[in-house]
Amino acid sequence: AIAQYQAAVRIEPDFAEAHNNLANALAQTPGRLPEAIAEYQAALRIRPDLAAVHYNLANTLARMPGRLPEAIAEYQATLRIRPDDADAHDALANALAQTPGRLPEAIAEYQAALRIRPDLAAVHYNLANTLARMPGRLPEAIAEYQATLRIRPDDADAHDALANALAQTPGRLPEAIAEYQAALRIEPDRAEVHYNLANALVRTPGRLPEAIAEYQAALRSDPDFLEAHVNLANTLARMPGRLPEAIAEYEAALRIRPDPQLRQMVDRLRMH
Secondary structure, eight states: OHHHHHHHHHHOTTOHHHHHHHHHHHHTSTTOHHHHHHHHHHHHHHOTTOHHHHHHHHHHHHTSTTOHHHHHHHHHHHHHHOTTOHHHHHHHHHHHHTSTTOHHHHHHHHHHHHHHOTTOHHHHHHHHHHHHTSTTOHHHHHHHHHHHHHHOTTOHHHHHHHHHHHHTSTTOHHHHHHHHHHHHHHOTTOHHHHHHHHHHHHTSTTOHHHHHHHHHHHHHHOTTOHHHHHHHHHHHHTSTTOHHHHHHHHHHHHHHSOOHHHHHHHHHHHTO
């Protein structure tokens, strides 16, 4: 296909769409992104008003290390021509969210996308993740995760992220636990979610046995999960008669990553 598009460009070098078609083909071919970029730029020299070409160029630049600032400029060019393009607002927001100091602009772009298309679950989710990174904006993040789940109730990532945000909010630990459990009903083998659920249960009076079961579930999915071994050991050590199990978990952690302080603590426990 590339050869055909190259032939078309040779025949009609001033036809912007031919350069765009060639660029699209090159962009899908491993190792040929720089050529794709050159062809998009050639198309835009002929027709600077082609929003789709600015957008395609932006997406291609965003895939290359160090070229995010240029991608941002191209998304902005797209939106000057086509201001109601929700996908371009979202893509611009994603690029801004990866750029130090530009989270407020990213949030504004996600919100612009959602004014155009309120039903875009992925944009609600990206907005929530960005709000969660900013001091004092966790309540808004929670609302956006909830909006995501109204549209896409089987999104395990959104349930987990919502749970993490609720777990950081005073008084909302029971809701966090329910969201971790919802995530695990959808994807039962996610070690990190079992671990996060266990940590929430440890903070809840009377629920240590459930926490132990969740740490164990995390370790069935990922036997080398260091923090799960340590937290399981810490929890077992708090329960009457379970010190030998706690020591075994500390030993498992030490096999994964030797730690002199942990080794000293285990040696002390063995002397009890």
